[in-house]
Amino acid sequence: MHRAPGMSVRLKFTLSYAGFVMLAGTLMLVTVWVYLLRGLPDAASSPNGLVPVRAIVLHAYAPATAVVLALLLVFGLLGGWLLAGRMLAPLTRITDATRTAANGSLSHRIELEGRKDEFRELADAFDTMLARLEAHVAEQRRFAATASHELRTPLAITKALLEVTINGPGRDLGELIGRLHNVNARAIDLTEALLLLSRADQRSFTREPVDLSLNVEEAVETLLPLAEKHGVAIEASGDITPAMGSRALLLQLTVNLIHNAIVHNLHGRGIVRVTTGIESGSVTLSVENTGEVLPAQLVSTLTEPFRRGTERIRQDHAGVGLGLAIVKSITEAHDGTLTIVPRPGGGLQVTVRLPAAPPPETLNR
Incomplete structure (x- = not known):
């Protein structure tokens, strides 16, 4: 965005500080002058006649006042410039870091030292944003x-x-x-x-009430021929689980989980258990399957795109390596959490936890 040139913030602070000092000094001098004049007569008698006391005091006071105001102006400008520079130094570092990031270098960090204040909170938040953006x-x-x-x-x-x-x-x-x-x-x-x-x-989807248990029924019916081909039994149970989100995406999430559990299972004697439930303001969808024993290190990487378990890369119906990555993305888009843990006897237990949908009367208000 093109902007017309203007005064710097440091100069504005300097002028504001100097103006405040001048105003305070002027008020102080005016106050002294008013109280001084209240105690002085207009004139006083002397051997040489009447002496204009106020005029003499004013003549002596005015130059001193001008000198004091000039010194206050100089002090205000210099002091304001130095203080503004010191106060705005962290902002300069933040600006430099922003320009560096805008040029494509996301590895730079501000790392502003000192105790917590507004500038340090801004710098820490910016460093956190850069770290997440870089990742x-x-x-x-x-x-x-x-x-x-x-x-x-x-x-x-x-x-x-x-x-x-x-x-x-x-x-x-x-x-x-x-x-x-x-x-x-x-x-x-x-x-x-x-x-x-x-x-x-x-997250370009419309949110509406979705019953995960109905999604499970539809997904099981769709994938039943595949399960029969692999000799895998599917056991589905659970309660009505109303969530808020996209029915198509949540159905895809359910299909991906069950499909993954069928394909990566014990051929001819495998089992897939699908359960739904409600727990303290959230709904859960859990898919558990038998299969090969997987180390925890491998399980933690299964949600990365195109990552598959060992010995599973080119099986029939093995998918394209995006099943659990899509599940993770859909879960996060619905403000939920995804938990994947290996079963002691082999296989995985995958649990999706989503916020429960509000009661129907609340939605109709």
Whole structure:
């Protein structure tokens, strides 16, 4: 934004301080003068006649008053300039840090020393913002790099299949079409997952009452054929759990959790338990599954985009590596919390906790 040049804050403080000192000095001198004149007669008799006392005192007092006011002006300007500079020094450091950040360097920190005051609170808040912004930018760069790699993989496979067909026209065309269809479907799934993740991060959705238990029923019905194919039993139970948010996003969250629990399970003898409930002003959705034993260090990274557990990277229906990342993003967009803990016997227990929806009568007011 273009702004016309103006006086600096330091100069404004200096002039304000000098003006205040001059005003106080003037009032003091006027007060002294008034009280001094009240005790003096207009004239006094002497051997040489009447002497104009007030005129003589005024003649002597006026130059002294002018000298005092001039000294007060000089003192006010110098003192105001030095004090304003000292007081505004932290603001200068904050401004320099802001310009450095605006130029793209997010690693710089103000680290303002001294005891807590308004400037130090501002500096600490700015340092915290820079730290979060730097971490967010770094995460976005890693995400963009990994997403580009993931998207490049199906494109490279498609190119290779087409080149093989061109160079070897005798190959089965039906087999090629089938492989191309699978690769294309994977690329579409990845693109849709990226768009869903972006939508959740932007929080661009309308909030309405959503019953998570109904979402569970719909998700279980949708994923039941997949569970039967993997030999996984699904057990769903719980109470009505009214939350506030986007029904589509919360349904996607539920589908992702159950899908993840089915795919990463014990083939032919796995179990998935889905429960919903209400606890002290919040609603919970818990998905627990059997499976391989996972170390806590690996579990803590599963919500990162494109992170999958060991031995699970290229299984059928393994997804695109964004399932739990989308769950985390949707949960945070709904002001909730996501907890993932490994089960002692193998598998995971994933719990989503969201604010409960207010009573219907409250919403109708």
